[in-house]
Amino acid sequence: MTTNNTDKDFVVFDHVQKSYDGENLVVKDLNLNISKGEFLTLLGPSGSGKTTCLMMLAGFETATNGDIRLDGSPINNIPPHKRGIGMVFQNYALFPHMTVGENLSFPLEVRKMGKSEREEKVKHALDMVQMGEFSGRRPSQLSGGQQQRIALARALVFNPQLVLMDEPLGALDKQLREHMQYEIKHLHENLGITVVYVTHDQSEALTMSDRVAVFEDGRIQQLSSPDDLYERPENSFVAQFIGENNKLVGQVASIKGKVASVKLDNGAKVDCLAVNCGKVGSRTTLSIRPERVSLGGTKSKNTTDAVVKELIYLGDHIRCRMEVHGNEEFIVKVPNSAGHKHLVKGEKTSVTWAKEDCRALDA
Amino acid sequence: MSNTNTVLASDGTSLKKSLAKSLRRQKIRALLLIAPLLFFVLLTFIAPIGDMLFRSVENNIVSDTLPRTVKVLSKWDSMSGQAPDEEVFEAFARDLKIAVKSKLHTKLGSRLNYEKTGISSLVRQTGRKVKKLDLDATPSFKDAFEKMNKKWMDPSVWQTIQQFSSKYTDGYFLAAADLTRTSEGIQKVDEDKKIYFKLFVRTLYMSLGITFMCILLGYPIAFLLATLPMRSSNVLMILVLLPFWTSLLVRTSAWKVLLQNQGVINDFLVWLGVIADGNRLELINNVTGTVIAMTHILLPFMILPLFSVMKTIPPTYMRAAKSMGANDFMAFRRVYFPQSIPGIGAGSILVFILAIGYYITPEIVGGTKGVFISNRIAYHISSSLNWGLGAALGAILLVVVLALYWLYDKFVGIDNVKLG
């Protein structure tokens, strides 16, 4: 019986650092706790250190400094094959010289499982991914999506507590990828396993995860649930990286409680939520989501003039690029609802937003 | 019904015809592109092999030089135990006289000497005397020949001529298989002349041994080459290729210096005290020498295909196997090794076929027990001038290689061979 504590700290990165050349740190002081049954995604651009973290957890890379613990015990010195962690690779890594059945049976064989038990488990795992009839095929005879399912089944067939996935959907086309995202999510929910998932695709991360760790420059920039991540980014990198974002740059004029007054570079003043903007006088970047901006409407302190520069019709909404406070790349999403305001290119209008939707972040 | 079968193109001709027409230009162009190569291969490869196969059965010399003799000799009963009668000797005298004039008789003698020792000098001596023979003033040709050399009365000489009078012969192939045609039919040659079968077998098993050694030594190197980072693997690759840039003779002679009794290796072992000075290892002029030197020379031919196949095996396979609980050895044996087998196949075929045809190295370091069938072929081509026998041995070697290739294809599958 594991205690509540280890349930919460099923996987722990404790001040983990990684360097390949002894000069530069690829992972800088990583601290991360993953609880049992959680679906955690490591999200970030390439070179941000997310895959290195996954490889350290799998055991294919060693941490230069710090501890990694699994289920309470340190695993730094345990070779990968003794860690009991399931893994799905970017290009599936299905063994081409074995049939699907043999591929699935491999982890069971190395565990010296009896033949009948093996067959039963393989069948169960294949059924789980709806690939029951493909046991005798070779991987090369399967489509990409089918190979993906087999790779998933193979990582799950020996009932690991923890499954690592390294951009497993990267090679699939968009439609299949979205479909597989739901399947993986359902498998996770049904089996109650812990998943650590690496991707550079933010929509994938938002769709599937319980929590997302955004990586940049070897550090976790923000670790939170998908909605928090999108709606409440804590720094300008996260705001920019996740979803679409409008940026306004200025200087903090005053802070009153949670509200900051920011003087933009064109002289205008804007009220916004003081999140991560430092003291009065420091530079700050304001982040406003395009869908939180409305056209015209009731005037408030944050209402300002805008010039329509470009209109793109997208069916459910219209994407409108405008000049706002001197920023020509200011995007506003106008919902295609009945009776919405009809805009023309070059038209002068006004935009407004609530101060809660405008977050003052680091410069 | 037939109308529905022919689909017409827009101009009314049948679609098949216009397709063929449109493809013809492409075909001609493709043919022109490969024409130089085709010509080159025909001239330098197919033609010599055809010539070799032809030489192994060709036997024009007897019937061309002795047309009259061959005709009348066919009536002679070779089992009679008697020399042929006057008619044959007269025909022989006329033939020989013409042959001597065009200097063909000694060539004939050399040819027949392969079958029966002594005919060479018999014909040469007789040739000199036949010059002085007056064809119109000879009462008995048989007596005249008896006077020139008593051996002409020996029926076995005439048996040999009769036996090899046809334009084609299986004699060379029989000789290459340690067989001979006697008056009692085809028989094995005497025990003290049996050599070729033994050499064929030795060539095959030594080539297999060399191939095996190449796998054993080449596999780890190829693995290193494929897995080391670029910089160090480049250096290693140069080391692997280095032997290619050194003359074969230099390399083989270097092995002599290393392996001989007073050589570097033995000296070192004696110095270490591993072996006594009077008990030095026999590393050269035997099978060991040939295997060592040939393995060294052929090793790159194993390493390169292995390397190019291993290069295509992504490291994630090994990682995947380990993540599933396989230890290093297990992951290697079950996942990596099976995928490198096509490289082993390609390397083995290359090394084996090259080994089978080698003769320079075995000649230098092989002594008596480490020489190959190719050494005999080289001897017959350049030294004994018995090109027919050399060709027959070569043809058999070719057939053996093709047969092995066929067996390989049957049991392993040639599509399992990959060069990268």
Place this chain on the structure above:
Amino acid sequence: MKIKTIMLGGAAFAMSATAALAEDMTIVSWGGAYTASQQAAYHDPYSAMTGVNIINDASSGEAVAKLRAMSEAGNVTWDVVDVVAADALRLCDEGLAMEIDADTQLADAPDGTKASVDFGDLMVNECFIPQIVYSTTFGYRKDLVGSTAPTSVCSVFDTAAYPGKRSLEKRPINNMEWALMCDGVAKSDVYDVLATDEGQARAFAKLDTIKGDVIWWSAGADTPQLLADGEVIMGSTYNGRLFALIEEQGQNVGMLWDGQVFDLDGWIIPAGLSDERKARALDYVYFATDTQRLADQAKYISYGPARKSSAPLVSKHATLGIDMAPHMPTDPNNAKNTLLYNYSFWADYRDDIDAKFQAWLAK
């Protein structure tokens, strides 16, 4: 002045180049020290005298096969070929060498003796123009044979008195004769005995007694190297090679003249040359085989001139300055017990005995 010299030099060079193109002659020989001796004694004076440019080709080892191939292809590129007498016999038999009339086509001796008499019975067939007499004999390591140096060729078969490896040529010729002589066959009976199956078996039986102690050589340079390395205590090779080893390199090797087998080396002219080339080849051979020229060659290498009239003219070694006469195989002190290669016997028995020899080796 300077330019003028260059121009004159250039013109002279161009003239000599065209002259050389017109008068090229390819002479085939054994290469190494032997070709060097011919270059000094024959080629250089001949070129100086006639302006013919001589191209050396070291193909004598496979001259018979190559000439046959050239003749079959209808393109003989060689003008004069240096071969051993046995090969000359085969080339003559095959119709690949032209017949020579010694008395009209070769030079008389200075005293007017006809060439056929001067060469005597060394003219072993119609195509062969003798040049040198060489012998195959034994050298031994003075420091490795014990206190009593070997004086008889039968020491080779005496492994009790002379333990250690010996090197013999990897062919039956010479070895069979020595075996029979040392097995008690009188020298005059050797070939009669060797012509029988029993005699051959007897020779092999004798060779059997030392088979385990023999290193077989196939290139003339092998034995000198094996002696120098101490790999063998004694070994057969050509007397000129041993001379070089002992006198030029100063190795601790002794010469065993007993039982030496005389052999001849000389010229043949390929059959089927154009009249122009044939005339030039004959002119060269006439020059190169006169009494003085043959004696000259002995200044550079220790092989005996084939003409009787040359013997008194043999002088000192060109660089070492030692008297060459005592180093000639034909010197009376050296030629006490000799054998002459039996060309007609080996022409007949070579293939037969060689097959047996190879089978015996492989046993």
